[in-house]
Amino acid sequence: MDAYQNVGIKRRMRRFFRRDGRALIFAMDHGFEHGPTDFEEHWEHVNPKVIIRKVVRAGIDGVMMLPGLARIAGDEVKPNVGLMVKLTSKTNLRPKGDQLLQSQLGFVEDAVKLGADAIAATVYWGSPAEDVMMRQFAEIASYAHDLGFPVVQFAYPRGPYINERYGKKEDYRVVMYGARAAAESGADMIKTYWTGSRETFAKVVDAAAGVPVLLSGGAKTDNPVDFLKLVWEVIEAGGAGAVVGRNIFQRENPEPFIKALIRVVHRNEDPEEAAKAEGLI
Numbered sequence: 001m002d003a004y005q006n007v008g009i010k011r012r013m014r015r016f017f018r019r020d021g022r023a024l025i026f027a028m029d030h031g032f033e034h035g036p037t038d039f040e041e042h043w044e045h046v047n048p049k050v051i052i053r054k055v056v057r058a059g060i061d062g063v064m065m066l067p068g069l070a071r072i073a074g075d076e077v078k079p080n081v082g083l084m085v086k087l088t089s090k091t092n093l094r095p096k097g098d099q100l101l102q103s104q105l106g107f108v109e110d111a112v113k114l115g116a117d118a119i120a121a122t123v124y125w126g127s128p129a130e131d132v133m134m135r136q137f138a139e140i141a142s143y144a145h146d147l148g149f150p151v152v153q154f155a156y157p158r159g160p161y162i163n164e165r166y167g168k169k170e171d172y173r174v175v176m177y178g179a180r181a182a183a184e185s186g187a188d189m190i191k192t193y194w195t196g197s198r199e200t201f202a203k204v205v206d207a208a209a210g211v212p213v214l215l216s217g218g219a220k221t222d223n224p225v226d227f228l229k230l231v232w233e234v235i236e237a238g239g240a241g242a243v244v245g246r247n248i249f250q251r252e253n254p255e256p257f258i259k260a261l262i263r264v265v266h267r268n269e270d271p272e273e274a275a276k277a278e279g280l281i
């Protein structure tokens with residue numbers, strides 16, 4: 001039975017990762033986590049079918065969504081593209097004191113029925129509600145692994161003690177702690193913050209003990225080359241790629257930008273050269 005599960009996990013991981021062990025994944029959970037205002041720069045992208053059609057056409061490796069959006073637009077995620085369904089979230093409308101908890105909004109069975117290739121959940125390491133998210137993650141991972149599905153942990157250090165002790169949640173010591181906690185809690189992929197330098201991100205990768213570490217994209221950079229450079233640093237640090245939302249859907253024409261990202265992630269191309277090749281500069 002164990003052998004079957006492992007084969008299932010490995011096969012499904014390959015839906016996202018190319019032979020080079022890297023992946024570029026599109027994130028589309030912002031309408032829920034941040035609110036639809038995130039789409040106001042290019043309002044047509046509030047329609048998941050429109051933006052997912054574009055990212056798939058550009059050659060993205062995977063798409064991450066919450067279950068409801070996967071019901072609406074999962075069909076646009078063509079069979080050669082991995083579908084990651086995330087089972088926890090929170091809205092930005094919650095009172096401030098409750099923002100440090102992600103609640104479960106779906107079940108492993110839902111993700112399986114939706115045709116997911118991987119199942120994701122967030123843990124805010126350091127939150128007063130860390131215990132709740134650890135249990136959610138444990139339940140999701142245990143069941144998903146039983147069924148042969150890989151589990152992705154969005155391992156985000158976030159909480160009052162972190163700020164007090166480390167100054168900010170992007171301090172590499174706390175990001176690598178979160179990545180290590182994700183690996184030790186059974187994640188098959190880890191998504192986390194940029195730590196500010198290649199050297200420090202390499203330590204995060206080391207701390208994850210072989211579990212692939214993906215960058216969580218962050219706010220859109222005005223200059224597209226700046227984001228390509230950041231992703232290049234992640235790859236040079238041994239990172240396995242990136243999960244990117246705003247830097248894609250907040251651009252008027254995301255397709256050449258994705259193609260440039262693919263050049264950086266999968267072909268080790270210099271960011272400026274990749275941008276030139278795709279007509280971004």
Ligand SMILES: O=C(COP(=O)(O)O)[C@@H](O)[C@H](O)[C@H](O)COP(=O)(O)O
Pocket residue numbers: 027028029030033034154216217218219243244245246247
């Ligand atoms: O993890 C998320 C939110 O994180 P946040 O609370 O904004 O730090 C997701 O909504 C996104 O999937 C993730 O941030 C990736 O999207 P971008 O940051 O690239 O927009």
